Amino acid sequence: MRVLVTGGAGYIGSHTCIRLLEAGHEVTVLDNFQNSRPEVLDRVQTITDATLEVLHADVRAPESFTQFMGEWKPEAVVHFAGLKSVNESVEKPAEYYSTNVQGTVNVARAFVEMGGGAFVFSSTAAVYGAEATMPVTENSPTRPVNPYGWSKLMAEQVLKDIHTAHPQLSVALLRYFNPVGAHPSGLIGEDPAGVPANLMPYMARVADGTYPSLKVFGSDYPTADGSGVRDFLHVDDLAESHIVALKSLAGDPGLVTWNVGRGEGVSVFEMVAAFQRVTGRRIPYSVEPRRPGDVAESYADPTEIERATSWRAGRSVDDMVADLWRWQKRSSAD
Structure with a gap:
């Protein structure tokens, strides 16, 4: 077509x-x-x-x-x-x-x-x-x-x-x-202008040293570990x-x-752990107050x-992290 x-x-x-x-x-x-x-x-x-x-x-x-x-x-x-x-x-x-x-x-x-x-x-x-x-x-x-x-x-x-x-x-x-x-080739991925508003691209820039630490907005939600839960895809x-x-x-x-x-929720802290596991990079973070408009959890049926x-x-969470990290390393080098 x-x-x-x-x-x-x-x-x-x-x-x-x-x-x-x-x-x-x-x-x-x-x-x-x-x-x-x-x-x-x-x-x-x-x-x-x-x-x-x-x-x-x-x-x-x-x-x-x-x-x-x-x-x-x-x-x-x-x-x-x-x-x-x-x-x-x-x-x-x-x-x-x-x-x-x-x-x-x-x-x-x-x-x-x-x-x-x-x-x-x-x-x-x-x-x-x-x-x-x-x-x-x-x-x-x-x-x-x-x-x-x-x-x-x-x-x-x-x-x-x-x-x-x-x-x-x-x-x-x-x-x-x-x-x-990101695409597994590492040639394209999320490239937000300015400071990323979303968790994963920001975390990738912490991993490559662009930012010193990640801000986790809220650790007192009614979830298993207190951080927000999302359906990452x-x-x-x-x-x-x-x-x-x-x-x-x-x-x-x-x-x-x-x-x-994907039909399952992954918490912010779980995603931080996955990023550290897959990349071998430490992700320092600080806990900040909740942001207006954010909800405790959201995942699909x-x-x-x-x-x-x-x-x-x-594709798994580890696939998400590995492909994002491949893109981040390439884009940082460009």
Whole structure:
């Protein structure tokens, strides 16, 4: 298929582009490179020995991409373009609603106007409430606790309503849990601008000496060791879930909502221990107060996507750490 990947130069988008190209799809990446680098796409092409097209455009400005979509006529859209920091969303909510909600409206509208097809949406477990019973199912209450979560939930509703009005738009809403790791080649991985907001890339920079220690936000949660528990998922497993979502929509058009996770929780302290075990590097840390908007634990029940597609995350925590560390060492040396 001809697949338009918005935000395709980003962390998850670039790994998904690899899987799409390996599967033989024709790929165009739409990105404004606000939080990504064009050279990532060169590395994607090196890894796959395949070519992709690049459209420098912004989902907030439909005039920058609607003509291209009308001429190229993508058969599918994988929509990653958006902002994703919980803390930043609290500080800059208007930017999050503008990019994550209006940007989704713009892309979906343009896609419907040129005929529609399969639309895979990058959503998040942040749409669920802080009081959700574990493991989280797709029927758990959706009560976000921060603007980032709300922006993704609103974008989901946009797509549901457009699908109802225009059934030619088939939609898969993929609610990610915590993507980590990197491509095993070491050529691409998560490369946040400035100080990383997420645990794993920050810990990798502690391991390589960039930062002196890790801050653990909260050790008094009602969990086994007091630290927050999350469902960590290898980014390559997550990338594969997009391929199976596209196949599912092609064979059975409609609307689906799926959790994408491993289905088990790993605490912050357990992840620190894994990082030290796999890398042989010590990770000093200090315990800090809880952050506003954080929940004690969050892990998925991924039964629905497995039942529908037979997909299941197969990579271990040690795989996540090993691949991330390979990427970190290479990127530090560049």
